[in-house]
Amino acid sequence: MTRIVLQGGTIVDSRGEYDGDVAIENGRVVEVGENLRGDDVIDATGCIVAPGFVDLHAHLREPGKEEAETIETGSRAGAKGGYTALVAMPNTDPPQDSVAVIDFVREQGKRAGLVEVVPSGCITLGRRGEALAPMAELAAAGVRIFTDDGSGVQDELLMRRAMEYGKGLGITLAQHCEVASLTKGAVMNECQCCTSLGLPGWPSIAEELMVYRDIELARLTGARVHFLHLSTARSVELVRAAKRDGLPVTAEVTPHHLSLDETRLTTFDTVYKVNPPLRSPRDIAALRAGVLDGTIDALATDHAPHPRRDKELALDQAPPGMLGLETALGVALGVLQIDVAHLVRVMSINPARIAGIEDRHGRDIEPGAPANLVVFDPHATWQVVPEALASKSRNTPYVGMTMRGRVRHTLFNGAFTVRDGEAQR
Amino acid sequence: MKHLRSIDELGRDGLLRLLDLTNHMVEVNRRPVPKVPALRGRTVVSLFFEDSTRTRLSFETAAKRLSADTMTFSVSTSSVNKGESLRDTVETITDMGVDAFVVRHKSTGIPWQISDWTTASVVNAGDGWHQHPTQALVDCFTVREALGKERFDGLTITIVGDIKHSRVARSNVAAFSMLGADVVLVAPPTLLPPDVSHWPVEVSYRLDDVLARTDILYMLRLQSERMSQGHVPNLREYAETYGLDALRVAKLPPHAVIMHPGPMNRGVEMLIDPSALPNSLIHKQVANGVSVRMAVLFDLLAGESTAANLQQVAT
Numbered sequence: 001m002t003r004i005v006l007q008g009g010t011i012v013d014s015r016g017e018y019d020g021d022v023a024i025e026n027g028r029v030v031e032v033g034e035n036l037r038g039d040d041v042i043d044a045t046g047c048i049v050a051p052g053f054v055d056l057h058a059h060l061r062e063p064g065k066e067e068a069e070t071i072e073t074g075s076r077a078g079a080k081g082g083y084t085a086l087v088a089m090p091n092t093d094p095p096q097d098s099v100a101v102i103d104f105v106r107e108q109g110k111r112a113g114l115v116e117v118v119p120s121g122c123i124t125l126g127r128r129g130e131a132l133a134p135m136a137e138l139a140a141a142g143v144r145i146f147t148d149d150g151s152g153v154q155d156e157l158l159m160r161r162a163m164e165y166g167k168g169l170g171i172t173l174a175q176h177c178e179v180a181s182l183t184k185g186a187v188m189n190e191c192q193c194c195t196s197l198g199l200p201g202w203p204s205i206a207e208e209l210m211v212y213r214d215i216e217l218a219r220l221t222g223a224r225v226h227f228l229h230l231s232t233a234r235s236v237e238l239v240r241a242a243k244r245d246g247l248p249v250t251a252e253v254t255p256h257h258l259s260l261d262e263t264r265l266t267t268f269d270t271v272y273k274v275n276p277p278l279r280s281p282r283d284i285a286a287l288r289a290g291v292l293d294g295t296i297d298a299l300a301t302d303h304a305p306h307p308r309r310d311k312e313l314a315l316d317q318a319p320p321g322m323l324g325l326e327t328a329l330g331v332a333l334g335v336l337q338i339d340v341a342h343l344v345r346v347m348s349i350n351p352a353r354i355a356g357i358e359d360r361h362g363r364d365i366e367p368g369a370p371a372n373l374v375v376f377d378p379h380a381t382w383q384v385v386p387e388a389l390a391s392k393s394r395n396t397p398y399v400g401m402t403m404r405g406r407v408r409h410t411l412f413n414g415a416f417t418v419r420d421g422e423a424q425r
Numbered sequence: 426m427k428h429l430r431s432i433d434e435l436g437r438d439g440l441l442r443l444l445d446l447t448n449h450m451v452e453v454n455r456r457p458v459p460k461v462p463a464l465r466g467r468t469v470v471s472l473f474f475e476d477s478t479r480t481r482l483s484f485e486t487a488a489k490r491l492s493a494d495t496m497t498f499s500v501s502t503s504s505v506n507k508g509e510s511l512r513d514t515v516e517t518i519t520d521m522g523v524d525a526f527v528v529r530h531k532s533t534g535i536p537w538q539i540s541d542w543t544t545a546s547v548v549n550a551g552d553g554w555h556q557h558p559t560q561a562l563v564d565c566f567t568v569r570e571a572l573g574k575e576r577f578d579g580l581t582i583t584i585v586g587d588i589k590h591s592r593v594a595r596s597n598v599a600a601f602s603m604l605g606a607d608v609v610l611v612a613p614p615t616l617l618p619p620d621v622s623h624w625p626v627e628v629s630y631r632l633d634d635v636l637a638r639t640d641i642l643y644m645l646r647l648q649s650e651r652m653s654q655g656h657v658p659n660l661r662e663y664a665e666t667y668g669l670d671a672l673r674v675a676k677l678p679p680h681a682v683i684m685h686p687g688p689m690n691r692g693v694e695m696l697i698d699p700s701a702l703p704n705s706l707i708h709k710q711v712a713n714g715v716s717v718r719m720a721v722l723f724d725l726l727a728g729e730s731t732a733a734n735l736q737q738v739a740t
Contacts, residue, residue, distance in 0.1 A: 268534030
């Protein structure tokens with residue numbers, strides 16, 4: 001049996017940063033120490049060796065929209081970005097509201113074998129917001145996180161029921177916060193820019209009202225609630241206050257909401273259309289502060305591939321979303337004054353816990369732990385070239401940009417999925 | 426100038442240049458045979474994805490008077506109905522060898538997207554709520570002509586109505602203020618854009634408060650669907666609060682003029698027959714449409730020989 005040794009790197013996990021070699025055998029970490037020997041020795045000098053990244057928010061598009069992405073291509077994009085687990089969003093066709101679809105997604109993930117694909121379940125049948133999905137059945141099939149992502153659950157009573165019912169199942173409800181009546185036809189943040197461009201505005205309050213509502217419902221029911229892709233300063237404040245009150249809420253932010261502002265839309269390039277929309281510099285500053293002070297628990301990509309022809313529609317017709325898996329690390333290191341231990345917390349440890357997979361991802365690097373690891377060079381730079389992306393789609397806003405922070409190797413269950421920056425399968 | 430997509434892109438110098446050029450075109454249009462060979466061999470395509478009477482016809486007339494060949498793309502009989510994408514349509518037409526697209530579309534930004542897909546010039550004939558630059562040129566030219574002023578310093582221009590959804594308002598705010606006018610916007614808050622604090626305008630919610638100091642009253646069309654979207658409770662109430670009737674006309678200074686980009690909603694924003702008003706410029710706005718669009722097409726397409734061509738137009 002091959003013994004892999006990651007030699008000379010800096011290990012970063014929940015215990016902090018320390019130098020050491022990591023030996024891997026049979027899919028697990030077997031030894032951590034100095035001057036370890038092995039059959040396959042990787043020089044990790046100057047690199048960080050950390051638990052593999054976990055994305056709470058990936059649209060893998062399969063089943064239903066394989067033209068944009070498949071579970072295999074999305075998994076490969078994830079591996080290249082340093083991920084070992086991706087939570088697959090449920091807005092597939094058919095949606096992930098039945099055990100059959102959940103099993104299909106998980107099996108396709110296993111077949112690809114590049115990351116653990118963790119299917120999320122719908123909160124409501126068909127994501128229509130009318131009746132609860134069979135949450136207990138889905139939970140019994142292993143679903144730990146439920147969301148109607150793409151839409152928020154609009155009905156207050158239904159959301160209350162979902163929280164009450166979900167509490168009994170020990171699962172987490174992840175809300176896409178958007179009061180739909182306030183965002184009908186909306187294209188971009190409601191601001192001076194949308195005033196001048198004549199684009200229908202997407203007001204911050206559409207998000208904040210639902211964040212507030214669900215914080216209060218969490219207070220009432222005691223359910224665990226996770227807030228997806230927060231985008232406004234006020235949302236961060238609401239979550240900060242809720243955490244101060246000891247409520248079981250968590251939150252994520254995307255790399256693009258940390259790095260790009262609303263003025264990007266002045267180019268009329270549909271690549272910048274996302275849901276929620278790119279916001280103001282003030283919001284960006286608040287989101288960054290929220291990550292750094294722990295109010296926001298996780299960076300999540302909201303990786304949303306779309307084929308060229310869909311993004312060549314008019315701004316008001318084009319679907320929202322941009323790629324994220326392969327650029328998340330670079331964007332995070334580029335825009336956040338973050339120490340690497342905290343980066344590993346928000347990209348691996350915290351999201352693993354929120355997704356309910358902390359037994360195998362985001363774990364401390366010690367003997368016995370499954371070898372789901374990333375090795376990245378935090379100083380190496382690279383340029384984003386669309387043709388070099390593993391994703392099937394090309395809708396990245398970072399074309400041509402130089403990123404700092406390069407994934408060298410990704411190991412999933414002890415095997416290289418990415419080695420020397422190249423996907424291994 | 427490669428494209429005409431917005432007033433901001435055109436800038437003040439471009440605006441003044443086109444207004445001056447329009448004088449030449451007015452002169453051409455006064456001739457017994459109002460046609461010059463300036464754009465012979467050039468091809469102009471009208472790409473209208475939204476209904477239009479005056480804009481489309483005046484662009485086509487303008488192109489013909491400059492001897493350009495014209496093609497009209499009709500959405501209802503085109504391959505767009507077979508599912509052809511806009512990009513493919515634009516690339517196909519470009520392959521046929523065209524020099525300019527005149528584009529109207531219900532979505533903001535389409536002229537910018539099209540200009541990424543073609544080597545031809547793009548003229549924005551209206552995109553969503555965003556811009557309608559040739560209408561602003563028409564309106565500036567009409568004001569110049571009526572008031573005999575090159576610049577609008579000291580003039581108060583009051584724009585009334587559905588500013589929020591109006592590409593005419595966005596283009597005119599930019600153009601009028603570039604020429605030095607004081608622009609006042611009048612609308613209920615629901616029909617104003619979310620934040621106009623960075624626009625060079627004053628805002629009022631009450632029309633009656635500003636009439637006495639208005640030199641030019643610019644009425645906008647109110648679409649009846651604004652009622653169903655809850656922007657105004659009903660059209661009658663809107664007409665009472667913001668519609669132009671004889672009483673309000675009487676409150677204007679005697680020298681004030683009235684404008685409207687058309688098509689008018691009689692009984693809503695226009696409660697009085699504008700042809701009965703001695704100080705209405707509405708017909709002049711339509712009449713100037715052809716000359717202004719001739720100036721635009723000439724400026725975009727006459728190319729390097731502009732000076733020689735202008736000579737040709739002038740003689």
